Amino acid sequence: MTIANQSNRRAYNYAYLDEQTKRMVRRAILKAIAIPGYQVPFGSREMPVPYGWGTGGIQLTAAIIGPDDVYKCIDQGADDTTNAVSIRRFFARVADVATTERTQDASIIQTRHRIPEAPLGPGQIMVYQVPQPEPLRGLEPRETETRAMHAYEEYGLQYLSLYESVAAFGRIAGGAGYPVLVDERYLMSPSPIPKFDNPKLHQSEALHLFGAGREKRVYAVPPHTDVRSLDFEDYPFEVQSWDEVCGLCGCGESYKDEVILDDAGNRMFVCSDSAYCGDRRVAGHAGPMAGHALDGLATGDDNTDDDAAAVGIEA
Amino acid sequence: MTQVQSDGPLLSVKSLHHYFGPLAACRNVSFELRRGEILGIVGESGSGKTTLLRCLSGQLAPTSGEVLFASRRHGLTDIFALSEQDRRRISREEWGYVHQNPRDGLRMRVSGGANVAEPMMMNGTRHYGQMRALSLDWFARVELDTARIDNKPRTFSGGMQQRLQIARNLIHGPSLVFMDEPTGGLDVSVQARLLDLMRALVRDMGLAAIIVTHDIGVARLLADRLLVMKSGDVVEHGLTDQVLDDPQHGYTQLLVSSVLQI
Ligand SMILES: Nc1ncnc2c1ncn2[C@@H]1O[C@H](COP(=O)(O)OP(=O)(O)OP(=O)(O)O)[C@@H](O)[C@H]1O
Ligand SMILES: [Mg+2]
Ligand SMILES: [Zn+2]
Numbered sequence: 001m002t003i004a005n006q007s008n009r010r011a012y013n014y015a016y017l018d019e020q021t022k023r024m025v026r027r028a029i030l031k032a033i034a035i036p037g038y039q040v041p042f043g044s045r046e047m048p049v050p051y052g053w054g055t056g057g058i059q060l061t062a063a064i065i066g067p068d069d070v071y072k073c074i075d076q077g078a079d080d081t082t083n084a085v086s087i088r089r090f091f092a093r094v095a096d097v098a099t100t101e102r103t104q105d106a107s108i109i110q111t112r113h114r115i116p117e118a119p120l121g122p123g124q125i126m127v128y129q130v131p132q133p134e135p136l137r138g139l140e141p142r143e144t145e146t147r148a149m150h151a152y153e154e155y156g157l158q159y160l161s162l163y164e165s166v167a168a169f170g171r172i173a174g175g176a177g178y179p180v181l182v183d184e185r186y187l188m189s190p191s192p193i194p195k196f197d198n199p200k201l202h203q204s205e206a207l208h209l210f211g212a213g214r215e216k217r218v219y220a221v222p223p224h225t226d227v228r229s230l231d232f233e234d235y236p237f238e239v240q241s242w243d244e245v246c247g248l249c250g251c252g253e254s255y256k257d258e259v260i261l262d263d264a265g266n267r268m269f270v271c272s273d274s275a276y277c278g279d280r281r282v283a284g285h286a287g288p289m290a291g292h293a294l295d296g297l298a299t300g301d302d303n304t305d306d307d308a309a310a311v312g313i314e315a
Numbered sequence: 316m317t318q319v320q321s322d323g324p325l326l327s328v329k330s331l332h333h334y335f336g337p338l339a340a341c342r343n344v345s346f347e348l349r350r351g352e353i354l355g356i357v358g359e360s361g362s363g364k365t366t367l368l369r370c371l372s373g374q375l376a377p378t379s380g381e382v383l384f385a386s387r388r389h390g391l392t393d394i395f396a397l398s399e400q401d402r403r404r405i406s407r408e409e410w411g412y413v414h415q416n417p418r419d420g421l422r423m424r425v426s427g428g429a430n431v432a433e434p435m436m437m438n439g440t441r442h443y444g445q446m447r448a449l450s451l452d453w454f455a456r457v458e459l460d461t462a463r464i465d466n467k468p469r470t471f472s473g474g475m476q477q478r479l480q481i482a483r484n485l486i487h488g489p490s491l492v493f494m495d496e497p498t499g500g501l502d503v504s505v506q507a508r509l510l511d512l513m514r515a516l517v518r519d520m521g522l523a524a525i526i527v528t529h530d531i532g533v534a535r536l537l538a539d540r541l542l543v544m545k546s547g548d549v550v551e552h553g554l555t556d557q558v559l560d561d562p563q564h565g566y567t568q569l570l571v572s573s574v575l576q577i
Pocket of ligand 3: 249
């Protein structure tokens with residue numbers, strides 16, 4: 001897949017990484033798909049963004065992207081944050097792909113915090129930016145020990161965090177990175193997605209790839225794989241819910257962000273998935289705050305922004 | 316599951332040697348331990364007590380020799396002939412290990428209650444209410460204030476931390492508990508109460524225990540039999556009263572007389 005870039009874009013290989021590196025990452029991805037939930041080591045490269053900005057996810061995307069892909073990138077649930085915009089421009093520039101904000105139109109969706117509300121279908125690939133791939137790390141600092149626990153399927157330790165949560169809050173709290181058991185075998189951290197999104201991983205039709213740049217690990221949930229969130233018999237797994245509907249589109253089921261409106265403490269809840277919310281509004285749905293200043297957000301393709309300087313790349 | 320003969324030995328150690336490079340930390344150690352029996356290992360600093368305990372508890376493979384343990388799943392078998400997975404399971408299900416320093420034996424980042432409940436989770440309990448009830452019960456049994464069950468171990472005193480360790484190592488009903496200087500860093504009055512407690516618990520539960528100590532007083536109070544080590548060798552081995560009242564080996568005589576002078 002060596003695609004020569006035209007005109008002034010010859011300073012880097014197609015999709016930024018050299019072909020040998022991409023092959024190495026692809027081999028790690030294939031292994032990860034073959035062993036759902038297992039953390040495969042890979043030779044993580046320096047990327048033109050700091051760790052914590054999603055270098056793992058960026059490398060996975062670079063290894064799998066091709067010119068026919070349509071790329072979407074979100075931070076929190078939104079497509080328009082600095083981080084998401086920068087990474088999207090990066091791939092528009094180095095991989096010549098079309099970009100979109102519409103989940104349904106994307107073939108690759110890179111994310112840090114959310115799985116989109118719109119259902120994912122066959123052929124779609126989610127790429128997650130993972131800061132800490134090891135779910136047991138907070139409880140067991142020794143790598144040799146956590147490796148043995150995965151090898152021997154000794155996952156009792158993970159329940160310590162659930163125990164602590166129930167002891168402190170009377171329920172299993174914990175919003176993000178809520179541990180799951182993949183294919184009833186490997187314990188996995190689904191990156192910092194809210195536990196609200198955990199059920200979307202179960203028997204998903206899409207392929208989910210997780211990349212941790214600093215920790216040099218790749219893991220995967222292939223399509224149609226069982227993903228079970230851990231819980232206690234007497235404290236079953238539950239997702240967050242909101243009493244309020246989305247102020248803008250009126251959606252009751254979506255994951256909400258709280259927006260403070262003024263100093264008087266007025267606030268509203270809006271869908272964290274801005275593309276989903278926009279689609280609903282275009283389709284005529286309206287919430288109690290419809291018409292508010294925040295309701296000006298348009299939705300649609302944004303294939304126009306690859307002329308801006310992308311995250312430090314010399315053109 | 317193999318049927319274990321209840322009259323056979325629980326632990327049988329045969330010609331165990333352990334070398335660190337040229338240094339013989341343990342040399343030709345052999346003994347048997349029956350169910351419910353308490354063995355004390357005494358000896359000066361550097362004589363090989365901790366090394367021996369680590370070999371017996373599967374943490375350190377001996378250079379040569381055998382450690383046979385009568386486990387529920389495998390019967391009397393050399394633990395180092397088993398897979399690491401099986402050895403870890405025996406350790407999790409059938410043993411306890413109380414460290415001299417509570418920081419080595421406790422998880423300082425989670426609450427005292429979680430520390431005590433952990434072995435239940437490790438052995439498959441997935442019911443919070445059951446774990447909570449049993450942890451509270453064990454807090455009371457080791458005379459810890461149940462109101463502090465959700466506090467972190469660092470807010471506990473040294474003696475309380477040792478009680479936490481003891482609860483955490485007994486809650487899953489092991490058949491054998493290893494203790495390395497369990498009263499080491501504690502002041503004398505705290506030590507005495509902890510020793511009474513340990514003696515009562517171990518006797519009540521019919522546990523076998525191997526207790527490493529510098530302290531002849533601890534040995535006399537807790538141990539049925541004594542093994543005296545010096546420079547990696549077992550220099551004397553017998554019933555506690557016999558060894559202490561009529562020491563045969565020069566080193567043991569020295570050890571006993573140095574205590575009497577205090
Ligand atoms: N990991 C190691 N590597 C090299 N030598 C070691 C190691 N651990 C212990 N030793 C040596 O082995 C000998 C026995 O040590 P060990 O810790 O078993 O003694 P001990 O009887 O427990 O002493 P103490 O009463 O001070 O705890 C000592 O000479 C010690 O320096
Ligand atoms: Mg020692
Ligand atoms: Zn909305």
